[in-house]
Amino acid sequence: MKAKAQTKKIILYIVMLAICVVTVGPFLYTLFIALKPATQGIYDGLLPANPTFANFVDAFYKTDFLRYLLNTVIVTGIAVPFNLLFSSMAGYALARMNFKGRSIVLTLIISTMTVPFQLYMAPLFQIAGELGLRNSYVGLAVLQISTAFGIYFMRQAFLTVPKELEESAYLDGANRFQVWWKVAMPLVKPTLISLAIYTFTFTWGDYLWPLINTTESSMYTLSIALAQMSQNFDGGNLKLISAASILTTIPSLLIFIWLQKYFISGQTDGAVKG
C-alpha cells in the first residue's frame, strides 16, 4: 500500500513538473536566447554555447533602457499608492457609511467595470490632451489612480471587518477618519496587498494607453519601448530584445514572489469567507 502511494506521488510530481515546462519554459527559452553570444544563431541550439551577458549590457547601453525603466517606476509609483488610498477610502464609505445615494454610486461604479477601455479611449485621449496630460507621468497613471475594480474589491473586504471593533473605537473617542485608518485598514491588509499586486502588474505591463498617450520616446514605458524595438525584428536585435524582456519581467517577478504568501492565500481566504 505504501509503495503504491509512493508511485502515485512520483507520477504526480512528474505531471506537475511537465506543466512547469509550459508555464516557465518560455522564460527559460528567452533567457537562453539572451545569453547566446554573437557567434551563435538565435535558433541555433536551445542552450547558449558560451553564455554571455553581453546582450544584457547592450540592452542597457545601446538603448535608453534606464530612462524607460525610470519612467515605468515613476508611473507605477504614482498608480499603486494612489489607487490603494483612494479606492480604500471610497470602498470604506460604500461598505460602512449610510448616506443617501449610496446604492446608486455603488451600482454606477460596478457597471463601469463592464465597459471596454477601447470604447472610450478616443475621448480619453482628447481629454488627456486638453488637460495637458499627454506625455506626462500623471497622464500615464490616470487609468489606475482610482479604479472601479479597486473600490469594489476594497468594499467587499471592509464588509468582512467586524463592526464591534469599530464601535469600541468610536466609544474611545475616535472619529470616522481615525477608525478607517487605524482600525479598518490594518484588518484588510491581505486585500490591500492583492490590490497592490494587481495595480502594479497592470501599470507595469500596460500597453494600449501608454501607446496612444505617449508621443515622445523620452516618455516611453518599458512595454512601449520593447514593442518599438521589436518592430525591427532581426537576428542581432532579437537577443537584445530577449535580454530587455527578461529585465522588464524581473521587477514583477520579485514583487510577486515577495508578496505571494499574502496574495495567493489572501485571495483564497477571502473567497471562502465571502
Added chain:
Amino acid sequence: MSRHPFSKKSLTAAITPWLFLLPSIVILVTFLAIPIIEAFQWSFLDYKIIADTSEFVGFANFKEIFSDEMFWMAFVNTILYVAIVLPLNIFLPMILAVLVNQKIRAVGAFRVLYYLPVVTPIVVAALMWKMLYSQDGTVSNFLVTLGIIDSPMNFLTNTTTALIAVAFITVWKGLGYYMIMYLANLQSIPKQVYESASIDGANGIQQFFKITVPMMVPSMTLVSVLTIINGLKVFEEIALTTNGGPAGATTTLVMYIYDKFMNLDVSIASAAGLVLLLLAIIGSLIQMKLTSGREDDLKA
C-alpha cells in the same frame, strides 16, 4: 450606529461619506464617465477630431460598420477566438487547481511557478511566444518531432493556425489567474465528501469527475464569463504578434477599433466600440444570472 458621536453633528455626518468618495469620484468622472458619455455621442456624429467639427448623422456610423466586410470579419474572428479560449480556460486551470491542492511537499512553489505568466507583462509574453512560434522555434520543432506536422512552419503567418496560436498565448497567460479562482472553490468543498467516496472505493479519477467537477460549477461559470468579457477585448496578444494578419485572419473587433482610431475615424471607432460594449453587457448579464444562482448552490 445611532450612538456614535457623529450622529449629533448631522452636517458633518452627511458630508463625511462624500469626503471619502471625493477623490475617486473626481477621477472616475473625469477619466471614465465623461469619456464614456462622449463615446456615445461621437457614435451618432460625424466627428472630426483634428478640426473639432461635428455633425449629427443618426445611425449612419452603424450602417457604415454593418456594411463593412472588415467589421464582420473582425466580429467573426472575435467570436471564434473566444470559442477557442473558452473550453481551454474552463478545464486546464481546473486541473492545475486540483494538482496544487494536493497535500504534498513544495506545492507552494508549484503555485508560484504556475502563476508566473499572470504577472508577466503582456508585451514580454507576446515577444516570447513570437519567437517560440517562428519557423525555427521550439513549438515547430516539437510538433515535427511528435509527427503532428510534417515540416517546420511559422504558426503566426499561416491563416489556419494564426488565431489558434494567439488564443493559446491568452490561455497561457491566464492559467494561474483562473487556477486561483478554482482553488478557492475547491477548498470550500467539505473533505468528508471525498472521504466517504474513498470508503465507497472511488478512485482519484472517478472522484474528479463525480465530485470535483460538479462542485466546481460555480467557479466554472465565473471563469466562463470572465473569459468572454476579457476575450472580447483581446488586443495586445494580436497587435504585437500578427498585427491582425495574415490576410485579416486575426483581426478582431478591438484591432478594428484601433485601426479606425489611428485613422482618426473616431466616430466609426466609437460605433464599433458600442457593439463591443453590447457584447460585454450580454456577457455580464449572463454572469449576474449565473452568480445569483451560485449563491443558492453554495447554501444548498
